[in-house]
Amino acid sequence: MNLTQLTVFREVMETGSIAQTARKLNRTQPAISLALKNLEKTLGLTLFERKGRRLVPVPEAYYLLAETTGILDRLAAISNTMEGLIKGHSGSLNIATMPGPSAFLFPRFISQSVGENPDIKITLSTRSSPQIIELAGTQNIDFGFADFEHSNGKGPQYSVELIMADCFCAIDRENPLAVRDRISVSDLDGVPMGGLHETHPFQRKIRAQFQGASAQYNSTVTCQYFLPLIPFVSSGQCCTIVDPLTVATERELQLSGGKVVFLPIESPLRYEYAILEPVHRPPSQLALNIKAGWKSEVLAMLEDVSANPSTSIVRTEGEA
Template identity: 55%
Template sequence: MNIMQLTVFREVMETGSISQAARQLGRTQPAISLAIKNLEKALDLTLFERRGRRLIPSQEAQYLFVEAEGILDRMNIVSKTMKSLQSAEAGSLNIAAMPGPSTFIFPKFVSENVETHTNFQTTITSRSSQQIRELASTQSIDFGFADFHPPAGKEQRYSAEIVRANCFCAVPSDHHLAKKDIVSIADLDNEPIGTLHPDHPFPRRLAFLFQQENATFKSNIAGQFFLPLIPFISLGHCCSVVDPLTVVTERELNISKSKVVFIPFDAPIRYEYATLTPSYRPSSKHATQVKEAWMSSLFEMLEDIDANPTVHGTSFKIA
């Protein structure tokens, strides 16, 4: 039993005629008769009683007709859905971003670049960078945006498009460094520094850079991501070395009410982001378009603040 036989059978049931079914399907009468005969042979059942030119369906045919309609209607829906996915007209988009970007700039971008009609479902998840790597590795998202961390020898089933950009020194607007056009690590010697949690590699990297400059790294406030540090900086509790997207977000939201100043470093401190794509999850046309648009938007945002973004390891496959 195959799809063509079921299609012919349904048409014969609906028209009650071999000749009419042949006209509807654009086939010859012998071809329709043969399809019915082969279907009866495959099922080892008599589906129609022939009375002259009339075909009288058996009880088994009535049951098969209901089942055949369900199967063929479902096949038709699947076919239309796949065509819609190819043309980006329907389907779903499941994406994730790390805290910070997921607060504003990532949802803002998505809202401007996703389908808005009822046939499309968009899900945005905020997760830690480690969780996003796990989601990408288990093929659970279309793509994710996270801090880039090199793999630790464990097999990862995703590719990473890595973007590097310059960090900024964030200081209170009344701080003595606020009037400088450029700062150095040495300028932050013994200053209270707000940074990320100790389990993040960035504070360790900062401590190393301070050590190289014979400067004291004094961390007094730590957060899961940079944005929660902005109120502390604005009130003069600390300075910080922040990633460039925090600068973009603060300029959009003005959390500090203009009480935080961002200054570039004389020797750039680079921050690494990664857009992660599962290696084995089929990507719809729309998901691909949105990811490509995100990479373009990311570059534009980073260029607008003179963070000098560069791409490294495009489609870098970790597997």
């Protein structure tokens, strides 16, 4: 017995007619009769009594109909599920993002992308960049979004798409420096500064910039990520150099009530974001769609704040 025979049998049970079944299935009447005959031969059972042009089911046919309906309905459900998976309209997704974008930008993107689709299940985790790198390396997420950190040479088990863009200096609107079109590191010599922890790669890059300009980096406020620094800037307690997605977030949320301005930096300081994907965990179509959509969303936001974004692929060890 095969699916074609079972499909023909169910239609004949519903219509009671070879001719109607043939029309419904877009088959010839001889083909329908042959499929039904072969099914009866396989079962060793006559399923219908022929009364004129009508086919009257025997009692055993009703039992077979119940079983057949269950099988065909289950296969239809599987087919629909697979179609949804192939088109990225269903499935589950496990994503990790660093604290800044996970506060607003990324959840907004995910909610708009998924909408009210009940067939998509999302797990969104907020982790530090080193934790996200570890999760990608151990194949425990579909993809992650983090600060880029160069490989330690141990052979990373993840691929990296880099997005690079210009940073900005956040300054209280009442600060005399706020009237400038752009600002240099030398302008910030000795100025109270807010920043990330000293071990953060970007913070090390900032300190190197200050040293290169023979300027004093006067650290007065330290936070885990950029957004918590904005209230300190708006109250005039410090200035801070921030990544461009923080600028995009502030423009959307207006956390400072318009009290903070963001100035471009002379000799632009580039921020590096990384989209991390495990190399031994084949991505689903849903993961590919969401990852590509997020990349486009990030680039659009960076363009909107005039951060001059660019992209590149980082080759991982072991690649040809």
